[in-house]
Amino acid sequence: MQENENQPIRQEHAGFPWKQVIGLLLSLALTFLALWIAVGLSLPVNVTIAIIVALAIFQAFIQLFMFMHVTEGTEPVHQLISILFGIYVAFAVVAGTIWILYAQMG
Amino acid sequence: MNSITNFLSHFFVTGDPMIYGADVSIVLVTLAIFFVLTYFKKWKWLWQEWLTTTDHKKIGIMYIIAALLMFFRGGVDALMMRTQLALPGMTFLNSDHYNQVFTTHGTIMIIFAAMPFIFGLMNIAVPLQIGARDVAFPFLNAVSFWLFFAGAMLFNLSFVIGGSPDAGWSAYAPYAGTELNPGVGENYYLLAVQISGIGSLATGINFLVTILKMRAPGMTLFKMPMFSWSILITSVIMIFAFPAFTVALALMTVDRIFGGHFFTIASGGSPMLWANLFWFWGHPEVYIVLLPVFGIFSEVIATFAHKTLFGYAIMVWSMVAISLLSFITWLHHFFTMGNTAPVNAFFSISTMLIAIPTGVKIFNWLFTLNKGRIHFTTPMLWALAFIPNFTIGGVTGVMLAMAPADYQYHNSAFLVAHFHSTLIAGTVFGIFCGLHYWWPKMFGYLLDEKRGKWAFWVFMISFNICFMPMYFLGLMGQTRRMYTYPAGLGWGPVNFVITIGAFGMGVGFVIMAYNIIWSALHGKRDTTGDPWDGRTLEWSIPSPAAEYNFATIPTVSTRDAFEAMKEDKRAGKEKAPAAYKPIHMPNNSAIPVVMSAFMFIAGFGFVFWWFWMAIPGVIGVIGCMIARSFVYNDAHLIPVEEIERTERAAGRLS
Numbered sequence: 198m199q200e201n202e203n204q205p206i207r208q209e210h211a212g213f214p215w216k217q218v219i220g221l222l223l224s225l226a227l228t229f230l231a232l233w234i235a236v237g238l239s240l241p242v243n244v245t246i247a248i249i250v251a252l253a254i255f256q257a258f259i260q261l262f263m264f265m266h267v268t269e270g271t272e273p274v275h276q277l278i279s280i281l282f283g284i285y286v287a288f289a290v291v292a293g294t295i296w297i298l299y300a301q302m303g
Numbered sequence: 304m305n306s307i308t309n310f311l312s313h314f315f316v317t318g319d320p321m322i323y324g325a326d327v328s329i330v331l332v333t334l335a336i337f338f339v340l341t342y343f344k345k346w347k348w349l350w351q352e353w354l355t356t357t358d359h360k361k362i363g364i365m366y367i368i369a370a371l372l373m374f375f376r377g378g379v380d381a382l383m384m385r386t387q388l389a390l391p392g393m394t395f396l397n398s399d400h401y402n403q404v405f406t407t408h409g410t411i412m413i414i415f416a417a418m419p420f421i422f423g424l425m426n427i428a429v430p431l432q433i434g435a436r437d438v439a440f441p442f443l444n445a446v447s448f449w450l451f452f453a454g455a456m457l458f459n460l461s462f463v464i465g466g467s468p469d470a471g472w473s474a475y476a477p478y479a480g481t482e483l484n485p486g487v488g489e490n491y492y493l494l495a496v497q498i499s500g501i502g503s504l505a506t507g508i509n510f511l512v513t514i515l516k517m518r519a520p521g522m523t524l525f526k527m528p529m530f531s532w533s534i535l536i537t538s539v540i541m542i543f544a545f546p547a548f549t550v551a552l553a554l555m556t557v558d559r560i561f562g563g564h565f566f567t568i569a570s571g572g573s574p575m576l577w578a579n580l581f582w583f584w585g586h587p588e589v590y591i592v593l594l595p596v597f598g599i600f601s602e603v604i605a606t607f608a609h610k611t612l613f614g615y616a617i618m619v620w621s622m623v624a625i626s627l628l629s630f631i632t633w634l635h636h637f638f639t640m641g642n643t644a645p646v647n648a649f650f651s652i653s654t655m656l657i658a659i660p661t662g663v664k665i666f667n668w669l670f671t672l673n674k675g676r677i678h679f680t681t682p683m684l685w686a687l688a689f690i691p692n693f694t695i696g697g698v699t700g701v702m703l704a705m706a707p708a709d710y711q712y713h714n715s716a717f718l719v720a721h722f723h724s725t726l727i728a729g730t731v732f733g734i735f736c737g738l739h740y741w742w743p744k745m746f747g748y749l750l751d752e753k754r755g756k757w758a759f760w761v762f763m764i765s766f767n768i769c770f771m772p773m774y775f776l777g778l779m780g781q782t783r784r785m786y787t788y789p790a791g792l793g794w795g796p797v798n799f800v801i802t803i804g805a806f807g808m809g810v811g812f813v814i815m816a817y818n819i820i821w822s823a824l825h826g827k828r829d830t831t832g833d834p835w836d837g838r839t840l841e842w843s844i845p846s847p848a849a850e851y852n853f854a855t856i857p858t859v860s861t862r863d864a865f866e867a868m869k870e871d872k873r874a875g876k877e878k879a880p881a882a883y884k885p886i887h888m889p890n891n892s893a894i895p896v897v898m899s900a901f902m903f904i905a906g907f908g909f910v911f912w913w914f915w916m917a918i919p920g921v922i923g924v925i926g927c928m929i930a931r932s933f934v935y936n937d938a939h940l941i942p943v944e945e946i947e948r949t950e951r952a953a954g955r956l957s
């Protein structure tokens with residue numbers, strides 16, 4: 198069907214949305230785990246940061262696969278371009294910020 | 304009793320006759336609106352036709368009305384500042400008040416006037432240009448609009464309730480923190496901008512999907528009109544820039560409302576991190592308000608030069624280059640914060656690089672004009688004036704990009720003149736250009752040319768009187784954000800001239816507003832749907848467009864699709880129209896407007912640290928989302944007879 202013709206919401210459900218529920222629970226668990234590591238434990242700062250970043254990357258993948266359907270869609274090139282753009286922007290903000298703030302003069 | 308009067312005197316802003324005047328006029332205008340709506344029994348009409356609509360054209364019109372009002376408010380702020388600066392030692396505004404006024408002026412102009420105006424124009428034009436019946440997510444579109452509206456109302460309230468923010472539109476830490484800024488003003492900034500920012504992000508997603516998925520059959524990306532291309536690129540920038548701002552605002556909200564320390568030196572925070580995150584969004588933001596008007600100028604210049612756009616593919620690739628570069632230039636806003644040489648050098652170069660694709664676009668417009676049959680209509684005048692005036696802003700921008708030189712220019716009137724040259728000669732000229740160009744498509748009649756040209760000349764000349772001298776004052780050392788400059792500095796006469804220019808722009812705006820009213824009464828009807836001899840699909844349908852836009856979706860085979868159809872028709876090769884089929888359209892919904900009312904309540908509660916009010920507001924918002932997820936019947940079918948009736952009334956069916 199042509200996509201520029203408006204279409205009704207498809208009402209049939211393919212069973213219970215297990216994927217989304219597991220994704221939600223995992224996201225919640227990872228978020229609270231990060232909070233607990235930062236607030237509840239007193240690890241060295243660098244270790245804390247490393248663990249939190251690792252958890253964040255893991256959670257980003259959960260979002261992509263459980264909620265954002267990266268594996269579906271009709272035009273994979275759209276997904277590819279947007280993911281590449283996202284990586285570019287994420288790299289710019291993280292690397293740029295670290296570079297700027299740590300290279301401050303005296 | 305005492306505590307009540309104490310509370311009230313802090314709750315309402317007191318002590319200034321202008322504020323009392325504002326209080327009175329707000330009450331009077333509200334009462335007048337209620338009276339008119341009740342007297343003419345228009346409540347139901349307002350609710351059914353406008354407040355609950357999901358039609359992109361109506362949402363676009365509401366964006367534009369709200370943005371015009373915000374332009375007025377921001378313009379009054381500008382005139383107040385310029386009145387204060389007209390003569391040395393004026394006492395019209397005191398220093399605190401001046402700070403509040405430039406903060407609200409900047410924030411309102413960028414977030415609540417320029418951006419929503421652009422959203423309005425893209426709502427109206429993009430689906431029509433690509434041959435679609437609506438945007439991809441009409442409900443979300445309404446949510447975006449109402450979130451913007453709630454944010455704008457919340458921000459404007461600060462003027463009379465609680466006090467306005469005063470830390471500049473960039474709200475730099477530590478001055479914007481609770482220690483130096485204990486009132487509610489900065490809370491208003493954080494919450495209002497956050498709420499409307501959520502709407503902007505959703506708009507970006509909505510238009511990205513609309514343009515990628517809903518183009519008419521045959522319209523490949525490289526056959527799309529240039530305005531739609533510019534919105535596609537802008538949407539991408541919005542999607543990737545706004546999250547940084549959302550996070551920055553949220554972190555500062557945690558600092559201010561819950562006592563966090565992200566941006567305070569105490570407990571290891573970093574004030575500079577705020578500047579860093581703010582401009583990581585802030586620089587892409589200037590392209591969010593510029594690329595769409597580049598698109599508008601491309602359409603208007605091609606239409607009134609009666610030629611196809613010169614260098615289409617180069618135009619597209621320059622915008623792609625701009626979108627990539629716009630994410631790696633942000634540090635040029637704080638070259639002087641003590642960075643090392645390699646850091647400043649990198650951002651200097653990246654900033655100058657972005658001038659290349661921009662310059663390429665300027666030449667493309669000039670080549671489009673070259674040997675064209677130029678038609679000097681009002682929209683074309685705005686477009687032609689844009690080229691030289693914006694170029695001055697661009698060239699001074701490259702001057703500012705040289706980090707060592709920026710130590711001289713930074714925070715001076717030179718900078719103020721530079722960004723107004725780009726924001727006014729670029730964004731504002733573009734918005735007014737688009738407004739005149741698409742007005743007939745929105746309302747079915749044209750804005751008057753004679754009055755429109757008067758408004759143009761008065762505004763454009765005054766703009767130069769206002770901002771040209773500012774470059775020189777800046778080079779002489781006039782610092783920005785100052786409420787007065789002593790007479791001994793010798794800048795008095797020039798500042799007086801600048802103020803005259805500012806009021807001239809006010810006059811230009813008033814003439815334009817008058818033209819809108821005059822044309823509503825006497826304007827020339829647009830009976831053909833194609834008043835400008837347009838080249839793109841929005842001109843192929845009647846003005847104003849029917850609810851469903853296209854009775855049958857057109858098939859596209861070239862760029863300038865409508866121009867090609869007209870040529871085919873002249874050559875007698877017109878295709879027979881396809882038969883009508885019932886059309887599926889989204890239903891109205893009250894949820895967006897109710898949800899943003901809850902958002903407003905929550906925001907207001909957080910501003911005053913009133914959690915008893917904020918929490919129910921948040922619950923209301925979530926409740927609206929849950930309610931929406933149970934709506935299964937969100938659309939209706941327009942039967943063929945109704946389409947036939949509508950098309951016959953528009954003269955498209957005999």
Ligand code: HEM
Pocket residue numbers: 378381382384385405406408409410412413417470471472473719723726727730731769782783784785805808809
């Ligand atoms: C009638 C037209 C306008 C006039 C006369 C005007 C005048 C001014 C003045 C006097 C200032 C403060 C300078 C200072 O003391 O530092 C200012 C700041 C500013 N203006 Fe305008 N302006 C106009 C239109 C606009 C428009 C259309 C925009 C954006 C679309 C805009 C964006 C800003 C911003 C972002 C600031 C900086 C605010 C801050 O310092 O935080 N202005 N303008």
Ligand SMILES: [Cu+2]
Pocket residue numbers: 585586589632633635636
């Ligand atoms: Cu910038």
